[in-house]
Amino acid sequence: MLWRIARLSLWHRRITISLIVLALTLAFAVLLAVEHIRHEVRDTFTGTVSGVDLIVGARTGSSNLLLYSLFGIGSPTRNISWTSVETITQQPAVDWVVPLSMGDSHRGFRVLATTDAFFAHFHYGQQRPLLWQQGQGFATSREVVVGAAVAQQLGYIPGDSLVLAHGQGRTSFSLHSDHPFNVSGVLAPTGTPVDQTLLINLDAMDQIHGYSPGAQPQAVSALLVGLNNRIQTFALQRYINEFDQEALLAILPGVELSLLWENLRWIETSLRSIAALVLLSSMLGMITLLLVSIQQRQEELGTLRSLGAGPWSVFALIEIEVLLITGSALLLALLITQLGLLAASQWLTHITGIQLTPLSIDIRLLGWLGLLLLISLMVAVIPAWLASRRSLLQQLHSERH
Numbered sequence: 001m002l003w004r005i006a007r008l009s010l011w012h013r014r015i016t017i018s019l020i021v022l023a024l025t026l027a028f029a030v031l032l033a034v035e036h037i038r039h040e041v042r043d044t045f046t047g048t049v050s051g052v053d054l055i056v057g058a059r060t061g062s063s064n065l066l067l068y069s070l071f072g073i074g075s076p077t078r079n080i081s082w083t084s085v086e087t088i089t090q091q092p093a094v095d096w097v098v099p100l101s102m103g104d105s106h107r108g109f110r111v112l113a114t115t116d117a118f119f120a121h122f123h124y125g126q127q128r129p130l131l132w133q134q135g136q137g138f139a140t141s142r143e144v145v146v147g148a149a150v151a152q153q154l155g156y157i158p159g160d161s162l163v164l165a166h167g168q169g170r171t172s173f174s175l176h177s178d179h180p181f182n183v184s185g186v187l188a189p190t191g192t193p194v195d196q197t198l199l200i201n202l203d204a205m206d207q208i209h210g211y212s213p214g215a216q217p218q219a220v221s222a223l224l225v226g227l228n229n230r231i232q233t234f235a236l237q238r239y240i241n242e243f244d245q246e247a248l249l250a251i252l253p254g255v256e257l258s259l260l261w262e263n264l265r266w267i268e269t270s271l272r273s274i275a276a277l278v279l280l281s282s283m284l285g286m287i288t289l290l291l292v293s294i295q296q297r298q299e300e301l302g303t304l305r306s307l308g309a310g311p312w313s314v315f316a317l318i319e320i321e322v323l324l325i326t327g328s329a330l331l332l333a334l335l336i337t338q339l340g341l342l343a344a345s346q347w348l349t350h351i352t353g354i355q356l357t358p359l360s361i362d363i364r365l366l367g368w369l370g371l372l373l374l375i376s377l378m379v380a381v382i383p384a385w386l387a388s389r390r391s392l393l394q395q396l397h398s399e400r401h
Helices: 002-013 015-048 062-071 082-089 119-123 150-152 202-208 228-242 253-263 265-296 298-306 312-352 364-378 381-400
Strands: 054-058 093-105 111-112 132-135 144-147 181-187 195-203 224-229 250-251
Touching: 002 015, 002 312, 015 253, 015 265, 015 312, 015 364, 054 062, 054 228, 054 253, 062 224, 062 250, 062 253, 082 093, 082 224, 082 253, 093 119, 093 202, 111 202, 119 224, 132 150, 132 253, 144 150, 150 181, 195 202, 224 228, 228 250, 253 265, 265 312, 265 364, 265 381, 312 364, 312 381
Parallel strands: 111 195, 144 181
Antiparallel strands: 054 224, 054 250, 093 111, 093 224, 132 181, 144 195
């Protein structure tokens, strides 16, 4: 009976109630979107590389090594000699080694020199391999592979020609115009820095800097190392950190990515604070409108009391109305958030390389929906109690007269 009365009462005040639902919908949508994007960004960041046991570079800070080897941010203090690369490769615990050499760019995108092993062993996310959107890997020192974001922004397809530039700036006056490259393949989007990278082989990197074709590389910037057994990770890390031929540093990428994300936790806090403020303002608006509505509904509540409804019935009626209002706002917020994510996904991937997945009904989302519903019901306790109290006082006053 109370449910039917609540529905009819809300419909009778549909204009005012629509404003409350709209405000709550926007607040819930902002909160759900921020929370979803926060998780997607964190998963993308921590899943930048997967299956790599160690990253090796010249001795420097661990964060610096992580940033320039995976994200192309900064530069190495110095390179690793090829002799040291061979020594590390020959260690019994080592399964594979992927050398990385950097220092050049193309129209603001970094160039990474490596070997075919990069396409075989580099994984991201949950052990997801690199896939081809078009073409194939480089077969000669005149071919280049471009990431998905590079291809999308610059319009490259297999067969196109391009020229690399010295240095990592967006504008360069030192072009390697004597050694043009042809695009051999385009990688599928990964949501990692690989999307914004051009890849060539090590021999090509040496040739554009004046070394003879086919010569052994002189040095590289970093190494990605995979082991036969992860139990040997710390032993090999200690061996490399105590390497006597030159000063080297080995880091665990998963650990360093987690630590780096912890240092960026203030971004999460800021986003959550903004969403919480939006939610708080909407809740205060709902309380205000409910209090005004209760003041104007004295006759309606008095009629209910005269028909035998007790104070708890009035209290339950207000809570049911809030439950219906909040439920409608949550459903609309889910719809708006889902449509917004679908609309913004391509744009965000194009700008930042982050791939947004649609909202999925899981325990985390259900927990958020339940929490928002509970908060709304708790906020409505004060208006509901005042409504039941005033209706009781009004009944006592009418009985005295």
